[in-house]
Amino acid sequence: MTPLLQLQGAALRLGAQAFGPFTLSLGAGECVAIMGPSGAGKSTLLKLMAGERAPATGTVALDGRPLTAWRHAALARRRAVLPQQHAVAFAMAASLVVQLGRFAVEPDAARERITAAALAAAHAGHLAGRRFDTLSGGEQARVQLARTLAQLWDVEGGLLLVDEPLAALDPGLQLELLAVLRDFARQRGHALVAIVHDLNQALGGFERLWLVQQGRLLHDRPADRQALPALAQLLGVRLQAVDGDDGRVGVLVRRAAGAAPAPEPVA
Amino acid sequence: MAAPEHTLRPPVRLAAGDADPALRLGALLVAALALALLAATSLGAVKVSVGDWGQAFAAERSGSAQVLWELRLPRALLAAAVGAALGVAGALSQGLFRNPLADPGLLGVTSGAVCAVALVLTVFAAAADGVPADWRPWVLPLAAFAGALGVVALLHQVARWLTPGSVAGLLLTGLALNALTMAVVGLCTYIATDEQLRSLSFWTLGSLAGATWAVAGVLLAAVALALWQGRRLAAALNALALGEAAAAHVGVDVARLRRVLIVAIALLSALAVAWCGLIGFIGLMAPHLVRGAAGADQRLVLPLAALAGALLLLVADTAARLVAIPAEVPVGILTALIGAPAFLLLLRGVARQQGGQA
Numbered sequence: 001m002t003p004l005l006q007l008q009g010a011a012l013r014l015g016a017q018a019f020g021p022f023t024l025s026l027g028a029g030e031c032v033a034i035m036g037p038s039g040a041g042k043s044t045l046l047k048l049m050a051g052e053r054a055p056a057t058g059t060v061a062l063d064g065r066p067l068t069a070w071r072h073a074a075l076a077r078r079r080a081v082l083p084q085q086h087a088v089a090f091a092m093a094a095s096l097v098v099q100l101g102r103f104a105v106e107p108d109a110a111r112e113r114i115t116a117a118a119l120a121a122a123h124a125g126h127l128a129g130r131r132f133d134t135l136s137g138g139e140q141a142r143v144q145l146a147r148t149l150a151q152l153w154d155v156e157g158g159l160l161l162v163d164e165p166l167a168a169l170d171p172g173l174q175l176e177l178l179a180v181l182r183d184f185a186r187q188r189g190h191a192l193v194a195i196v197h198d199l200n201q202a203l204g205g206f207e208r209l210w211l212v213q214q215g216r217l218l219h220d221r222p223a224d225r226q227a228l229p230a231l232a233q234l235l236g237v238r239l240q241a242v243d244g245d246d247g248r249v250g251v252l253v254r255r256a257a258g259a260a261p262a263p264e265p266v267a
Numbered sequence: 268m269a270a271p272e273h274t275l276r277p278p279v280r281l282a283a284g285d286a287d288p289a290l291r292l293g294a295l296l297v298a299a300l301a302l303a304l305l306a307a308t309s310l311g312a313v314k315v316s317v318g319d320w321g322q323a324f325a326a327e328r329s330g331s332a333q334v335l336w337e338l339r340l341p342r343a344l345l346a347a348a349v350g351a352a353l354g355v356a357g358a359l360s361q362g363l364f365r366n367p368l369a370d371p372g373l374l375g376v377t378s379g380a381v382c383a384v385a386l387v388l389t390v391f392a393a394a395a396d397g398v399p400a401d402w403r404p405w406v407l408p409l410a411a412f413a414g415a416l417g418v419v420a421l422l423h424q425v426a427r428w429l430t431p432g433s434v435a436g437l438l439l440t441g442l443a444l445n446a447l448t449m450a451v452v453g454l455c456t457y458i459a460t461d462e463q464l465r466s467l468s469f470w471t472l473g474s475l476a477g478a479t480w481a482v483a484g485v486l487l488a489a490v491a492l493a494l495w496q497g498r499r500l501a502a503a504l505n506a507l508a509l510g511e512a513a514a515a516h517v518g519v520d521v522a523r524l525r526r527v528l529i530v531a532i533a534l535l536s537a538l539a540v541a542w543c544g545l546i547g548f549i550g551l552m553a554p555h556l557v558r559g560a561a562g563a564d565q566r567l568v569l570p571l572a573a574l575a576g577a578l579l580l581l582v583a584d585t586a587a588r589l590v591a592i593p594a595e596v597p598v599g600i601l602t603a604l605i606g607a608p609a610f611l612l613l614l615r616g617v618a619r620q621q622g623g624q625a
Contacts, residue, residue, distance in 0.1 A: 085510065093562060
């Protein structure tokens, strides 16, 4: 069976830094967290998968067809991207921002129904008539999430790419929006690939981990208790497993024993 | 039963399109434009009577009817058409640059047109004299048109070579070309004879005094065509407000959109400059005023900016004719006098919105 997304030795250079070659295969409906230290190439990997950057060597194929061979509109009906940056240039209504997710569907008889449903699914129904630029950071994240949901609302077996959109939000909201994303992906059989910083979110909400360091893929493995040594090494920390009441493993994070000494307290 | 279903629908459509305030603004602009047309045709050194309006197809028109039908009406329509063209060009540039402060003038397009005109008037004056008399009225408009298109073609190539894919790079390249073309205009001014200087100043100051029915008709048709095409561009422009990457993610062919926008902006501003010279700030102010009143949905901004631009320039031109009867002030000077302080106010508003980082 053709995997949903296949990276075959995909590599590129940005300035002095080399990324890849990445060889990865993603099946329909899989749920993957990309983790790694800052500057490791997580966003670049996601951009390769989104078709935002073309690999200098190797291929990235969706449904067995290279991304470069997809028409823009057809690609937008199969994969959606929730970006890190939320800014919108002009003072648009929140519901218009969500409608933009339906750009590739023309004509779109269901535009208004899906816009309203996506806003409700992202718990942002009350924001529909507000101006996007007057919303708080958390509210903007909800609206952008709704836009992404609207894009893949009426298709199945698509691909959702998420570029650490939750990092700046408070923990309760992070968990809530992540749950919305996962439920949405599960109901429609979409694969979900998200850059995640929080270890407990990654271990608690995803099935698979891609660990990235210095532009290379270090590990591709299930998100379970056995992943902890690799994670500890990758992030340079000590991890203590904690059993969650949902049957999944959680962690306490401590400084690694060999880490640089803490600064002397000021006398 | 259709009625209950209708009342049960959530108010998403209104909020999304802001159709209500937009409709109200549209009606207001149309009414104001009608009033301004009436004022522009009735006011002036020569009194026009109601009876003069009846002489549209008269073989022999009275003096005041000639003023109405051969001078004021074509001029008022030209002012409206040029204003509309500038308004749409401004809205398109602001959408392209994702910046409410962008303007076709910033691209160097308008000064490119004036630069070509200045060269034809001075350096190539001898060659232009050799043109048959019938063609002479078209020489300068064609030169302006060629100049504007030349700048756009150059802009596109240079920006792609210097700063591939960057809209900021495109804007900065436009600024550099603007300075370059204005330097050439300055050079032409320096070497011009007294007579050449007078016709040159018509272009650099901007005036609608050369209006004819043919010119007004060409421009009105061009604006109508641009708005018709713009309906399809508007949705993509809306998506572009999300950023180039996000616009591509929802299915916009951003490279193609950029090309289409650049050509459309060039055509519209070249058409405006070709017969009227440099008229600044209309392209900046019209879309801004519209967005403030009716929201930022480009599907509404484009047609409303055309109406607002038409109204602004018609009012400005009428004022330019009236302030110093029997002489008239070049309308480009008037729009700059009013537009520059308005631009500063706009800058202050944008700076406040962005926390002082404009």
